[in-house]
Amino acid sequence: MTHSFASIPMQIIGPLRLTGDVDDEIMVPLATYETPLWPSVNRGARVCSAAGGIQVTLLNEQMTRSFAVQAEDAQAARRICQSIEARLTEASEVVAATSRFARLKSLDTRIVGRLIYLRLAIDSGDASGHNMVTQSAEHLQNWVLTQWPELRYVTISGNYCTDKKVSAINSIEGRGKSVIAECTLPAKLVTRYLKTTPQRLVDLHIRKNLIGSILTGSLMSANAHAANMLLAFYLANGQDAANIIEGSQAIDHAEVLADGSLYFSVSLPNLIVGTVGNGKGLDFVTDNLALMGCTPNAEAGSSARRLAMICAAVVLCGELSLLAAQTNPGELMQSHRKLERHQSA
Secondary structure, three states, rough: OOOOOOOOOEEEEOOOOOOOOOEEHHHHEEEEEOOOOOHHHHHHHHHHHHOOOOOEEEEEOOOOOOEEEEOOOOOHHHHHHHHHHHHHHHHHHHHHHHHOOOOEEEEEEEEEEEEEEEEEEEEEEEEEHHHHHHHHHHHHHHHHHHHHOOOEEEOOOOOOOOOOOOOOHHHHHEEEEEEEEEEOHHHHHHHHHHOHHHHHHHHHHHHHHHHHHHHOOOOEEEEEOOOHHHHHHHHHOOOOOOHHHOOOOOOEEEEEEEEEEEEEEEEEEEEEOOOOOHHHHHHHHHHHHHHHHOOOOOOHHHHHHHHHHHHHHHHHHHHHHHHHHHOOOOHHHHHHHOOOOOOOO
C-alpha cells in the first residue's frame, strides 16, 4: 500500500512591524488547517502596524534537563547535594566539554526521600537544545556517579526539567526563550480595525482569560488561544510541535491607559524554538526561515532569538484579534462559517 505525504496548508501573513529587540518589518509563514487563523492574525498585525508596531523583549534563554540518582537515605542525599553545589566550577567544565555551544547557567538540586533530582540549565546557541542538554546531562550524571560512587542511577530525565508537560517550574524559571510582546493601540484604531473598544476588550480579558482560567484551574496560563498561533508557526518553520504544550503557558495583560488607548501584551516564558537541528534542512523550512531573516549566522544564538521574538509577536496578533471578535456577539462563529464552511453570514 502506498501513502501520500502529509500536507498542511500554509500562507504568509504580515507584514509584522517589530520594534525593541528586533526592529524590522517581517512576513511570517503559518501552517494550519484552521483557515480563519490567517485573516485573524493578519488583522492583529495590521492594527499593530498602524499603531507603530509590536515591541518585543527577550528576558532570558535556557534549555533544561533533569536527571535523577538515588542515595542511601535523605541524610546522604543532603550531604551529596551540598558537595555538588560546592563544586559547580567542575560541573561547568564537564558541561562545556560536551559541545562548543553548551554552557552551564545553573544547577538546581531537589531531594525527595532518598532521591536526588538535578536540574541543569544551559545555553544552546541556535538549537532548541533538547539533544544538547540531554547530552550535557548524561555527562554530568556520569561525573556525579563517578565522584560519589555510593549513588545509584535512576533516570536521565526525571521530569523536573520539565519537557513537553505543563508545569509551574518552567513558567517561573523559564525553558527555551522567555519573551514579552506588547503594543499600545489608540482607541480610534481599536474601533477601526478590531470593531470594538479598549474597555470592552479589557473587560473580556478579565472575565475570560483571568476569571475563566481560574475556574478551570489553569496553571500559569491566561490566554485566549495561544496554542493555535504556536502550532501554525511551529509547523511552518520546522519546530518540534509538541513544545506548544509548555509554550502555550502564556499570560495576556490588558489595560486602558489614561488617554483611552489600549495597552496589550503577551508574556511567553517557555518558547522553545531553534534554527538548526532536526527539521531545519527541509526546503520549505529553509525558505521560511530565510524569509524571516532567521538563517543562522556567525553570531551564535542570534537567529533563534529573533525567531522566538517573531513567534511572540504572532501570538500577540492572534490573541488581540480573537479577543476583539469575542466582544461582539456572533462574530466568531460568523467568521468560521464564512471561511471554513463557505456559508453566507
